[in-house]
Structures are given as C-alpha cells and as structure tokens.
Amino acid sequence: MNTSLSKYLNCPKCKSQSLYFNELYVECEKCSNKVNIKDGIPRYVDGEYHSNFGLQWNKFSTVQLDSVNGSNESENRLLEQSKLSVDEFKNKTILEVGAGNGRFTEIFLKYGARVISVDFSSAIDANKKNHIQYINDGQFLPLQGDLFNLPLRESSFDMVFCYGVIQHTGNNIKAIAELSKYPKKSGNLFLDIYSNSIRHFNPLIYLIRPFFSLLKIGENRRLEIVDNFVKKVFPLQLKILRALHGRHGIYKWLRYIVNRSPNSVYGINLYLDNKINVDLAYQWSVMDTFDAWAPKHDHPVSRKKWIKMITEMANENFRVDDIGVSGQGQTAVLTKL
Numbered sequence: 001m002n003t004s005l006s007k008y009l010n011c012p013k014c015k016s017q018s019l020y021f022n023e024l025y026v027e028c029e030k031c032s033n034k035v036n037i038k039d040g041i042p043r044y045v046d047g048e049y050h051s052n053f054g055l056q057w058n059k060f061s062t063v064q065l066d067s068v069n070g071s072n073e074s075e076n077r078l079l080e081q082s083k084l085s086v087d088e089f090k091n092k093t094i095l096e097v098g099a100g101n102g103r104f105t106e107i108f109l110k111y112g113a114r115v116i117s118v119d120f121s122s123a124i125d126a127n128k129k130n131h132i133q134y135i136n137d138g139q140f141l142p143l144q145g146d147l148f149n150l151p152l153r154e155s156s157f158d159m160v161f162c163y164g165v166i167q168h169t170g171n172n173i174k175a176i177a178e179l180s181k182y183p184k185k186s187g188n189l190f191l192d193i194y195s196n197s198i199r200h201f202n203p204l205i206y207l208i209r210p211f212f213s214l215l216k217i218g219e220n221r222r223l224e225i226v227d228n229f230v231k232k233v234f235p236l237q238l239k240i241l242r243a244l245h246g247r248h249g250i251y252k253w254l255r256y257i258v259n260r261s262p263n264s265v266y267g268i269n270l271y272l273d274n275k276i277n278v279d280l281a282y283q284w285s286v287m288d289t290f291d292a293w294a295p296k297h298d299h300p301v302s303r304k305k306w307i308k309m310i311t312e313m314a315n316e317n318f319r320v321d322d323i324g325v326s327g328q329g330q331t332a333v334l335t336k337l
Contacts, residue, residue: 004138005116008093012044012151035151040135041128044145045120052294053168054122055219057101060287061126063280064103071275074103081163081331082190083322089113092158095182097147098165102127109134113159118143118150147178154181155336159188164328167194170297176313183336189318191310194300195329201300204262205292212293219294226290230263234282237265245272264288306330 010017011028018029026035026042036043062068066075079085090112099105099117105127108115117127117140124144134140145151147162147169160182162175169175176191183189194200215222237258244255259265267284270276276284301309307323310332314320322333 005093005114005141008095008116008141008153008156009042009143009151010153012145012149017153039125039128041124041142041144042151044143044149044151051121052219052222052290052296053100053120054125055223056287056290056294057119057121057123057126059223060283061101061130063283063287064101065106065130066103067106069276069280071270073270073275075107077326078104078107078163081192081324081326081333082161082188083324083333086111089159093156094159094161095152095157097150097160097162097179098168099124099127099142100164102130104161104163105131105140109140114139116141116143116152116157118145118147118152120144120146147175150178150182152182155184155187157182157184157187159183159190161190163190163192166191167299167301168295168297170299172299172301173309173313176309180313180318180334180336185336187336188321189334189336190332191334192326192331193306193329194298195306195325196300196302197329200329202260202262202292204260206298208262209293209295209298213296222294223286223290226263226293227286230282230286230289233261233263234268234285237261237263238268238271238278238281241265241268241272262289264292300329303330306332310334 006021009019011019011031011033013033014028014031016028016030020027020029023037025037064074066072089108093114094108096105096115096117099119100123102117105115105117109131119127124142128142131140160179162179166172166175172193180189240258244251264285266288267281271278271281310320310323314334318334318336320334324331
C-alpha cells in the first residue's frame with residue numbers, strides 16, 4: 001500500500017483518519033470498518049453498477065493515451081479546459097474523480113504531480129496498469145470508490161478534476177457539491193458536463209439508448225453489437241468524411257450531419273487530421289459508441305443551467321474563474337476562497 005499518499009485517506013464510515021494498512025485491507029482503528037485491497041487497489045465499491053465503463057476502459061485501455069496513440073489529444077483537451085500550463089502541475093497533489101483508464105492521469109504524472117485517481121468501475125484497474133511505474137515511488141494511488149462517499153480528507157487537494165463524469169452520476173447538482181468539498185484553500189476545482197445544445201447534442205444516441213438498455217444481455221454482448229454496427233458503417237463514414245474534410249460552405253453542414261451519426265465518428269476526424277492511424281480511429285469509434293449507448297445515466301444540461309449550477313454552488317466559498325465550452329460541452333474552473 002502506498003504510504004505517502006495514503007495520508008489523504010479517511011474512513012468512509014466514520015471519517016476517522018486513524019487507519020491501519022496491510023496488503024489485504026484498510027481498517028479503521030476507530031470503528032473497525034474494513035475495506036478490501038485487491039490487486040493493490042483499495043475497493044470501496046464493487047463497481048458492478050457501472051460495469052459498462054469497466055468493460056470499456058479495460059478493453060480500450062490505451063486508445064486515448066497520448067503516449068500510445070502518438071497524438072496530443074488528451075493533453076490539449078486537459079490544458080484547454082483547465083486554462084493551465086503544464087508547469088502548474090509540478091509538485092501539486094491532485095484528486096482525479098472518474099479517472100477511467102487514465103488519459104489525464106498520464107498527463108498529471110508526466111509533469112510531476114502527485115495523483116489520487118478514483119473510479120467507481122473496474123476501469124481503475126486499467127489506470128493502475130497504465131501507470132504502475134508511478135505507484136512505488138509514492139506519486140500515484142488508484143482507488144475504486146464512489147464520488148458520493150469518497151474515503152478522502154476534505155479541503156486537502158491543490159487541484160480536483162472531474163472530467164467526463166458528472167452527467168453519468170444520476171445527480172448533477174449533488175455531484176458538484178460533493179466535489180467542492182475536496183480542494184484546499186486557494187485550491188482549484190475543474191469540472192465539465194455534456195451539453196444539450198444543438199452544437200453538441202446527438203438525438204440519435206438518445207433514441208437508441210432506451211432500446212439498448214432493454215436488451216437482457218451482458219456487457220460483452222452489448223459491446224459485440226456495437227462493434228458489428230461500427231464495422232458496417234465505418235468504411236462509408238470514412239469515405240464521406242474524407243471527401244468533406246477541410247471543405248467549407250455547404251460541406252460544413254454535410255459534415256455536421258455525418259457527425260450526428262448514431263455511432264461516434266470522432267476517431268475518423270482525428271485520423272483525417274493526421275493525429276492517429278486508421279486502426280486506432282476504428283477502435284476509438286467502437287469505444288465512444290459503446291460509451292454513448294450503454295450508460296445507466298446521462299443528463300446533459302444547457303449552458304444557462306450550467307452557469308446557474310456553478311454560481312449557486314460557488315456562493316461565497318469559491319471564485320468562478322472561467323465558465324467555458326469544450327468539444328464535450330460545458331466547462332468550469334473555480335478557486336476555493
């Protein structure tokens with residue numbers, strides 16, 4: 001068990017910071033609550049409820065890693081949304097909630113941050129595998145846990161990141177309120193959420209999802225269905241988007257229509273921009289399509305509602321530094337006062 005970052009843990013039951021660690025479990029010395037450690041990761045939840053994300057990020061564990069795909073896509077998105085430079089990560093202690101396979105974990109660690117990454121699902125196993133070299137030196141601690149009951153000391157982190165997660169929690173407002181507990185004074189909170197604006201919203205996905213959720217089949221079979229669908233449409237979409245690539249006028253609107261396909265074509269656009277190869281583009285399409293069709297919850301919001309949510313949460317406790325827009329939707333940067 002990592003001892004240098006474990007000082008940020010507390011008991012999820014009684015909030016005591018008096019914990020005993022060994023290779024098998026974490027035990028609270030005050031209330032005797034025990035949390036199992038499996039494969040070196042403390043498991044505060046079993047992760048079955050969001051098993052679709054666990055399958056997704058373990059199946060496509062390296063697709064979004066810049067170090068593997070050869071692009072700067074993850075780093076660019078992180079810096080654009082956070083309004084930070086890479087130098088600002090050095091020696092910071094970061095809490096990353098909903099970390100998935102670790103596309104952003106990689107960037108934090110690369111530039112010298114100490115990182116606690118939390119995910120509800122078994123995606124945390126992919127994250128650990130991708131960054132295992134940072135664990136022994138005390139720079140990285142992966143946890144499997146619930147955003148609504150994090151086993152962590154409040155007001156303790158220089159930076160708290162939650163990207164690509166809030167809309168999937170089932171309660172956007174409560175999720176933001178929980179996340180706001182963990183930055184320390186003068187620390188930062190970085191958030192985003194999917195948007196339901198015309199620019200971002202894809203109605204076909206929201207028509208497919210209810211029917212997809214009714215299928216009484218396992219997650220592997222669901223992924224197989226997605227893969228078979230993408231396999232059929234990917235060549236045609238690639239051909240069309242290649243013909244439209246870089247063209248303006250009416251062609252821009254034709255691209256907009258193709259980009260609202262029932263499956264994701266984001267990977268194709270990355271390929272046409274010479275950022276990744278075509279094999280990775282296909283994997284990215286399958287991964288993102290499964291991500292869109294399979295969630296238990298997905299609650300995007302309008303910009304007006306997002307601004308209202310952020311400003312009401314901030315109140316007198318946070319300064320709102322930025323409310324922006326990204327490829328995914330709405331973003332926010334806040335500083336704790």
